[in-house]
Amino acid sequence: MELTYRLIDDTASFEAFRSLLKASSLPADDLNYKRDLLVGYYEGDSLVGTGALEIHGNYALLRSLSVKLGIRGKSVGTTITEYLLDEARKKKLKAIYLLTETARGFFLKKGFTEVQRDEVPADVKASSEFSQVCPVTAVVMVLPIN
Template identity: 45%
Template sequence: MGREDSEIERHLGTLLVAREGERIVGCAAVELHGKAGLVRSVAVDLPHRGLGLGIQLTDAILALARSHGVKTVYLLTETAAGFFPRFGFRSIRREEVDPAVRRSVEFTKACPASAQAMRAELR
């Protein structure tokens, strides 16, 4: 996943990991920015794709965000824009993203400018 150790450590409380025995087969994370959240690193090991694990991880990370008082979640994606609409995400312009989220490492350094920004309102 290529994330810096310090970045991962800062968000350990909002990182979910799926295991098969001792092996990590999926993960999802959310950064908290007040009432806004940034979904990060939804990933499933190739042999485990297509089994619903990505859906379960995304549902769980959105529930975790909701439990922390997040009302709106954002994400950036280069490859999965077709996956996220089932969770209420819609494509938006980067300028529409909450300013606190736009200042995150994900927006400023980790993802290329070509990544699609998406937003969902949590109920």
């Protein structure tokens, strides 16, 4: 499978990005392609994977990681995650946080660890993802960036 990535930086690609998230039952309404780092992975012209970094000061929130049904199990999620981690390193961020209800095991394999909500920096906690979008039952995870 030959995958290419593109930054999501226009209305048309943003709508396709949001559609894939919704098909994966992930929140998409509070994203903003002008503010957030959104990346789409394509097989030809077909969007098959998404990921995002929402930057808050010295920290980021990794979100919107999705892979289209039929493509899962082919390391697309790993490829997207590694790209986003590299971007966080380039930006010299201190850590990446995330919330998950279904992918705890996946992120543990990537080096993330669970933390309590009260350990999350205030800027990240104030994000819509933490304060409104994800339920309080979602697992909070962190990966310090070296």
